[in-house]
Amino acid sequence: MKGIVFVELVRMAESALGEDVVDEILDETELETDGAFSVVGNYPCRELLTIVEAIGARVKVPVEDLHEQFGQWMFARFVESYPVFFEGKTDGFDMLESIENEVHVEVRKLYPEVELPSFTTERLSADQFKMVYDSERPLHHFCKGMIQSCMEHFQQEVDLQMVDRSQDGRFTAEFTLQKAA
Ligand code: HEM
DSSP states (O other): BHHHHHHHHHHHHHHHHHHHHHHHHHHHSSOOOOOOOOOBBBHHHHHHHHHHHHHHHHHHHHHHHHHHHHHHHHHHHHHHHOOOTTTTTOSSHHHHIIIIIIIHHOOOOEEEEEEEEEEEEOOOOSSSEEEEEEEEEEOOHHHHHHHHHHHTTTTTOOEEEEEEOBTTBEEEEEEEEEEEO
């Protein structure tokens, strides 16, 4: 997993808890990398899971909520860093449809080592959209946060439901988005 993801996780934690507390958490946590992350590095995803667990234990927040918050944080960073992917998209559903065959395809061209999930999407009706997440990594709550922020970005009010269908080390989640009346 790309270093930028780790750098941003640490930044998000620092903005909420302060640098000293985050340093302390990283020092107390058994990490393979000593907690010194660089944007040009690549680190195992389990390292990210360990850090989120350590923060969750410290601040007594469920890890799922932290992953979701982190998804929201990363979405804002992507909007800032890669505005080109958001241009020409008519709404949030249009944007979500473009991740699998456009956005993540370009990301893989830029960084061949990335670890990406796969998505399928379906328009169930004019107001209802389905997106299925599939990955070797358990980042579906992170994904939920990204989807929430994507909808907010396009000022689209939706009811978002996630059903976790993960089994046997494969992480699958079904998202249903219903436009608010
Ligand atoms: C709402 C839109 C998006 C969704 C739902 C989404 C979803 C995800 C998820 C869930 C992951 C974690 C990897 C996994 O679960 O296996 C991921 C990774 C990533 N995505 Fe997206 N993404 C979106 C938009 C973008 C955009 C706009 C960019 C900008 C270029 C981007 C670039 C990346 C990168 C660089 C990674 C990290 C891969 C790695 O570290 O190996 N994504 N994305």
